[in-house]
Every structure is written in structure tokens, then in C-alpha cells.
Amino acid sequence: MSWNFSTEPEFEKKLEWMRRFVREEIIPLEVADLPEAAFKQHTDKLKQQVKDQGLWAAHLEPELGGGGFGQLKLGLMHEILGQSVFAPPIFGNNAPDSGNAELLAIGGDEWQKERWMKPLLNGEIRSCFSMTEPGAGADPTQLSTRAVREGDEYVINGHKWFSSNGSHADFFIVMVVTDPDAEPHRRASMILVDRDTPGVNILRDIPVMGHSAAAGDKGHAEILYEDVRVPVSHLVGEEGDGFMLAQQRLGPGRIHHAMRWLGQGQRAFDIMCERVVSRKVSGGLLKDKQMIQDMVATSKAELEAARLLTLQAAWKMDQGGTKAALTDIAIIKFWGAQVLYNVIDRAIQVHGSLGITGDLPLEEMYRNARAARIYDGPDEVHKVTVSRRVLRDYEPTEVPSEHIPTRAEEAKKKFAEYLEAVS
Structure with a gap:
């Protein structure tokens, strides 16, 4: 099977706008000391800019006010939004509202959509x-x-x-x-x-x-x-549909979580790299210390692996629905959460005591990262799912106890014949 993670130039322009918007307009909100009313007024203006770009509630189909982008494109978008806790609500897809809107889009009747889903999408209710x-x-x-x-x-x-x-x-x-x-x-x-x-x-x-x-x-x-x-x-829906609806809600949500984790992890990685090229210790920069180099290289490899696994899950979901990507979704849920935790932990270590203060975003990232390994199912549950789904494709084999020494004797005999032939 081959994969294609490319997107058209028009969408790439949207992603570039998002990167600039998050960096210049949203991340500064983390240190803004605004009264609640002023904060809401300001973020409402930011939300309108998102709507003007056609990126509001992008996780839904166009008839419901979304972009109909599919999971691969959504994954790329969520990677950008994951850089700041303020970004998802400003883009109209913060949890749990985004998942609940998707659930009502799938299982709700027309009256329920009118009564709850549409006001939810418009940001009028929570x-x-x-x-x-x-x-x-x-x-x-x-x-x-x-x-x-x-x-x-x-x-x-x-x-x-x-x-x-x-x-x-x-x-x-x-x-x-x-x-x-x-x-x-x-x-x-x-x-x-x-x-x-x-x-x-x-x-x-x-x-x-x-x-x-x-x-x-x-x-x-x-x-x-x-x-x-x-x-x-x-x-x-109907009585008894609860688990089916929950799975349809959680599948896309886990991909979105994993991509947001990548954005958060990448930001922590950038903070770490800026530190190691700036900080001098023991007569040299941190970047020249082998233990620091190991942290940087390992973090980069883990982030890239998590990104490719997540994009693969999103692509499979676009091709065949949630069912086609169940194993991949379970993999990225535990792997992505662990990578996020690992990278942030290293970034904190590199910063020393500064890393655990509120002067940097790392300590809040760290707390969120630890919780990520529990919510939407703990890591262990997803590992069990992956193991079961992988092993069901294998058949048991029986090897008689006397077979092993017999094969060993046969190998010795053939080797002796080989030595005799070449001597």
C-alpha cells in the first residue's frame, strides 16, 4: 500500500496563514493580562478572522458549516493549533465541543441538530x-x-x-x-x-x-x-447505539489529539533547541555536550515518527473510514502521548530550574502531557487493542520437542559434508 500526504497549493496557503496567525495573534494571549470581558471581545474578533478564512469548525462537512477537509488535512491543521491552548477554541474546534458536534452530525435527527448542534457550531452554547x-x-x-x-x-x-x-x-x-x-x-x-x-x-x-x-x-x-x-x-439515534456513537466520536478525536500533541511537542522542541544554542555551561554551549545532542536527536526522531504514524492513520481514515484505521488510531494514541511527554520532559531538563517555573509554558505542557496518557483510554488499553489486532493475523505453529535437536544434527552433518568437499 502506498500513501500520499500531499495537499494542493491552495490548502498550503491556508496552512501558512494559520501558522502566522497562531504565532502572531494567539500565542501572545498566553501572557496577556486582560479582564475576562476584554479577553472575550478580543478573541471574538480573532474568531471572525478565522471564519473569514473559511476555517471555522473545519472538522464538519460544508453543509454543517465546516470545511469538509477530511482527516489528513484536519491533522495538518491541528498540528498548528496544538501549539497553544487558546488556538482550538478560536478556530471553533475545541474539545469536547468539536467531538460533540460531530456526534450530533452523525447520530442526531434534524430537530436535535437545530436545537443543539447549530448553536454549538456558532459558538453560542457549550x-x-x-x-x-x-x-x-x-x-x-x-x-x-x-x-x-x-x-x-x-x-x-x-x-x-x-x-x-x-x-x-x-x-x-x-x-x-x-x-x-x-x-x-x-x-x-x-x-x-x-x-x-x-x-x-x-x-x-x-x-x-x-x-x-x-x-x-x-x-x-x-x-x-x-x-x-x-x-x-x-x-x-436508537436505544443501544451508545457504544457505536462513542466510537465514531472518539476515532477522529484521537487523531486530532495526536496532531495537537505534535504541535505542542514541536513547540517544546523549539524552546529546547533555542536554549541549547544559547546557554553556556562548563566553558561551552549546551549544544556541544553529547548528552544534550542525544536529547535533541532522540526528540527529533520521536516527533517525526509520531507525525508520520498520525498522518498515516488520518489518510487511512479518509480512504476507508474509522474502521479501516482502528489499529493505527490506537497506535498513535499511546505513541503520540508518550512522545509528547518525552519531548517536554527533556525540554524542562535542559532548562533546569527555569523549566519548572510558570515563566515558560513547559510546566503546563508537562501536566497536560501526563494527563494525555490517561484520557480517551489509558495507554495500556490501546496497547492491548493493537496487540490483539496484530496477532489475529497470525496462525499458531507446533514444533515437536524432538524436532529441534534433529535439525541441529542435520545442520552439523551438512556442515561436515561442506568441509569435506572444500578440503
Whole structure:
């Protein structure tokens, strides 16, 4: 199989505009000390520039207001946006809103799209994906939040946490068990719940590594749903579609994560390289020290490998859909997260005590990088997925215990014959 990661000149111009825009207009926001109202006013103007370029909510199809670019082009775009936590919301594709909009585009009916998806795409409302539970961990088949149908309503009861954006979202997409007796991957469904629905109790924002309130992330909420009643019309798709919809949402999202990690990793790499060509220690520049050279070379190799793996996954997804790229998506999820962590860690080490201060962005990058190895499934789960999918293509072989010495004796015999022939 051959791959083609090239894009047309017109799109390359868009990427170049994005690079300049992120570098000159967005990254400076990280050190701007603006009141909330002034910050919003300024970023609204930046969002309009993005819309004028036709790059707003680019992850969706044109009929939904997006660019219809496909995963490969989106990957290249997200690599640029990953340089700053402020970039994704300014481009209308910050998590979890981007994934939730894609989910409604796939599974929502026309009324649901009009009611929730379109205002979400316009930046008028915010959303929350409420799936994770304290007892279920990384195994969604262990979810216990229940939705029982009573007439024309569902009654929801359950306990969720790490519901990102939950504390300020206008609506929630809640993963619930609608049929506990069904086979594991048909037990769950997704139901839309408005924030002001009675029984929605937001207990707290869980303090976590990588929390960035400045970027508009209000944290990861712990929520109790207590006798929450919503109309049956709030069901996304059909009963039992929850896992299928979640997979369609998470596949593209993981590629986007991995590409944003590359942008973040590249920025950390650039900061590291600027340091090593400038800093003098022990009578010479850091760049001349072999241990530093090893850090630079290893980081460069890891970033390039992660980039190619991610572009390959995106290309395969464009060619055959999420199913065709499942192994590749699982690979980049754990490999990309590990590379991000590695590169940032080396960049901090090169800077010494300065690296762990808030004077550089590295310490926040580091906290985000550590969390990346857990959210959207921990590394170990994705490694299991990769191993299973790879090994299913192999057949077991049986080698009799007496076969090995027999082959050894045969080899000795042939070697003796060879020596006799050449002597």
C-alpha cells in the first residue's frame, strides 16, 4: 500500500496563514493580562478572522458549516493549533465541543441538530460529554448510570465524573444504560440533557493536572443525576447505539489529539533547541555536550515518527473510514502521548530550574502531557487493542520437542559434508 500526504497549493496557503496567525495573534494571549470581558471581545474578533478564512469548525462537512477537509488535512491543521491552548477554541474546534458536534452530525435527527448542534457550531452554547464514572474506569461496559423509560420520558439516575466542561456547559450528552440485559455493547444509549433540567447536580470541579482556566476550560465536573426527566425525543439515534456513537466520536478525536500533541511537542522542541544554542555551561554551549545532542536527536526522531504514524492513520481514515484505521488510531494514541511527554520532559531538563517555573509554558505542557496518557483510554488499553489486532493475523505453529535437536544434527552433518568437499 502506498500513501500520499500531499495537499494542493491552495490548502498550503491556508496552512501558512494559520501558522502566522497562531504565532502572531494567539500565542501572545498566553501572557496577556486582560479582564475576562476584554479577553472575550478580543478573541471574538480573532474568531471572525478565522471564519473569514473559511476555517471555522473545519472538522464538519460544508453543509454543517465546516470545511469538509477530511482527516489528513484536519491533522495538518491541528498540528498548528496544538501549539497553544487558546488556538482550538478560536478556530471553533475545541474539545469536547468539536467531538460533540460531530456526534450530533452523525447520530442526531434534524430537530436535535437545530436545537443543539447549530448553536454549538456558532459558538453560542457549550457542551459536555458525560460518560466516565468513578466505578467503571476505562471499561465503558461497566457503566451503571440508568435511564428508565416511563411513558414519553426517560428518568436518569447515576453518578458521573470527569465530565469535561460540565460546570459551564449548556447541555450534556449523557451515556446511560437503557437495557442492562442486552449484550455488553448494546446496553448503553446517549441522551441529551439540558443544564437547567431538575435533578442535574454539579457537585464540584475535580482538581486535575493540566487544568487551564485561562483557556476557558472550567474543569472536569463530578455530577449526580437524580431522577432527571427528559423527553424520549432527546435520545440520540436508537436505544443501544451508545457504544457505536462513542466510537465514531472518539476515532477522529484521537487523531486530532495526536496532531495537537505534535504541535505542542514541536513547540517544546523549539524552546529546547533555542536554549541549547544559547546557554553556556562548563566553558561551552549546551549544544556541544553529547548528552544534550542525544536529547535533541532522540526528540527529533520521536516527533517525526509520531507525525508520520498520525498522518498515516488520518489518510487511512479518509480512504476507508474509522474502521479501516482502528489499529493505527490506537497506535498513535499511546505513541503520540508518550512522545509528547518525552519531548517536554527533556525540554524542562535542559532548562533546569527555569523549566519548572510558570515563566515558560513547559510546566503546563508537562501536566497536560501526563494527563494525555490517561484520557480517551489509558495507554495500556490501546496497547492491548493493537496487540490483539496484530496477532489475529497470525496462525499458531507446533514444533515437536524432538524436532529441534534433529535439525541441529542435520545442520552439523551438512556442515561436515561442506568441509569435506572444500578440503
